[in-house]
Amino acid sequence: MAEALSPSGEQIELRAGDQRVVVVGVGAGIRSYEVAGEPVFDGYPADAMCDGARGQHLVPWPNRVRDGRWSWNGRDLQLALTEPDQHNAIHGLVRWLGWSVVDRADDAVTLTCTSWPQPGYPWPFDVSVSHHLGDSGLTVTTSVINRGPSPAPVAAGHHPYLSAGTPLIDDCSLNVPAETYLPTGEQQIPTGRAAVASSPYDFRTPRRVGDTQIDNTYTDLVRDERGRCAVELSAPTGRAVSLWVGPDYDYVEIFTGDSLPDPARRRRGLGVEPMTAPPNALATGESLIVLGPEERWSGEWGIQPR
Numbered sequence: 001m002a003e004a005l006s007p008s009g010e011q012i013e014l015r016a017g018d019q020r021v022v023v024v025g026v027g028a029g030i031r032s033y034e035v036a037g038e039p040v041f042d043g044y045p046a047d048a049m050c051d052g053a054r055g056q057h058l059v060p061w062p063n064r065v066r067d068g069r070w071s072w073n074g075r076d077l078q079l080a081l082t083e084p085d086q087h088n089a090i091h092g093l094v095r096w097l098g099w100s101v102v103d104r105a106d107d108a109v110t111l112t113c114t115s116w117p118q119p120g121y122p123w124p125f126d127v128s129v130s131h132h133l134g135d136s137g138l139t140v141t142t143s144v145i146n147r148g149p150s151p152a153p154v155a156a157g158h159h160p161y162l163s164a165g166t167p168l169i170d171d172c173s174l175n176v177p178a179e180t181y182l183p184t185g186e187q188q189i190p191t192g193r194a195a196v197a198s199s200p201y202d203f204r205t206p207r208r209v210g211d212t213q214i215d216n217t218y219t220d221l222v223r224d225e226r227g228r229c230a231v232e233l234s235a236p237t238g239r240a241v242s243l244w245v246g247p248d249y250d251y252v253e254i255f256t257g258d259s260l261p262d263p264a265r266r267r268r269g270l271g272v273e274p275m276t277a278p279p280n281a282l283a284t285g286e287s288l289i290v291l292g293p294e295e296r297w298s299g300e301w302g303i304q305p306r
Contacts, residue, residue, distance in 0.1 A: 062157020
């Protein structure tokens with residue numbers, strides 16, 4: 001009798017010093033990340049299916065498309081409703097595909113996949129994701145190539161959950177250096193923009209998460225001299241982990257996990273999601289990347305424990 005497959009596919013272990021990351025073949029996702037045996041990532045076991053989009057890559061759109069409906073150059077399109085409870089299409093097309101390893105070392109791996117034309121998104125595209133583990137943590141580089149004969153609108157996102165080693169994130173301090181957040185209405189779709197100042201979502205100065213519930217996109221990110229913006233979660237013990245985004249990511253979703261289906265999984269980790277475009281971008285056109293035939297886009301983000 002054949003051995004049962006792992007629900008997340010091939011398990012690819014990366015090591016650098018006391019850091020250990022496991023990347024999986026399904027969705028090229030990050031299943032776990034530990035430093036000296038302590039988690040900096042709220043992941044899932046090897047014998048479990050990924051839940052809550054943990055560590056998944058979200059292409060050709062992150063987050064939600066209202067009712068799965070959008071149009072392009074006068075053509076009306078309908079995506080599959082992959083979030084049926086809210087009647088949305090969510091998190092792209094590649095997170096449940098099997099990816100292939102094309103390059104591998106002790107501390108790095110690159111995986112690729114092809115998404116073929118389908119109802120609601122009629123362009124073929126290739127995605128490549130490289131994970132590199134080094135002294136400064138984990139760096140993730142994503143590339144998308146339009147393999148179709150006409151310009152294709154794309155956006156990219158990612159869905160890691162950070163952990164500073166506490167049972168829940170409530171006692172952690174959070175720093176989100178962003179000036180603006182996107183309020184949402186029905187179906188978790190943005191209704192506009194608002195300043196974080198004087199709102200419950202203002203974490204420009206680090207403060208305790210407490211019972212604050214967040215599932216919102218932040219933008220107008222405050223960046224350093226390298227063009228990076230870093231969100232940091234720190235525990236009372238002094239342990240901390242940050243997620244930085246490079247210049248190609250103008251949006252970060254913060255998710256405290258209160259709506260996860262399994263109550264035991266809620267608020268155990270903080271979803272910090274790099275995004276090149278906001279929710280519902282296919283429908284609104286906001287911040288979409290339009291790739292001509294054979295044109296490539298690349299972006300970079302990373303996780304840094306301390």
